[in-house]
Amino acid sequence: MIKNNAGDHMANERTYLAWIRTSIGIMAFGFVVVKFSLFVKQLSFILGKKDVVQSKGYSPVAGIILVIVGALIALLSYLRYKHTEKQLNEKGYRNSSLLITILTSFILVVSLFLIGYLIVST
Numbered sequence: 001m002i003k004n005n006a007g008d009h010m011a012n013e014r015t016y017l018a019w020i021r022t023s024i025g026i027m028a029f030g031f032v033v034v035k036f037s038l039f040v041k042q043l044s045f046i047l048g049k050k051d052v053v054q055s056k057g058y059s060p061v062a063g064i065i066l067v068i069v070g071a072l073i074a075l076l077s078y079l080r081y082k083h084t085e086k087q088l089n090e091k092g093y094r095n096s097s098l099l100i101t102i103l104t105s106f107i108l109v110v111s112l113f114l115i116g117y118l119i120v121s122t
Helices: 006-047 059-089 098-121
Strands: none
Touching (some): 006 059
16 A cells, blocks of 8 residues: 555654664663662672662662563553554544653653662662
8 A cells, every 4th residue: 555645654653663762771771770789789799798788779679660661661652653653544643742741751750769769878
């Protein structure tokens, strides 16, 4: 099927790929948070120092949440891509900023959590 609005569909694909890069970045950050926590624990064990790492750290939980949110963003971006594709084929596109609002809110909450965590732990 040849589409008259190929440029619109290519823009939709580029937007989808940008969302996928964002979700991969969030998942990678979550993975690093979990693995860095494990690395510091192992390092403190090797050095024989027990007070290097707090016993009740939230890094593993935060990392797992980041990976889950990254996967959720990938799913939501796919659904948005398909919805936009359908609208473009029907020539009735309507803009929606729900996914952008959700992601921005999440990034703000994580940033505030990290700031608070860093202030308390230092």
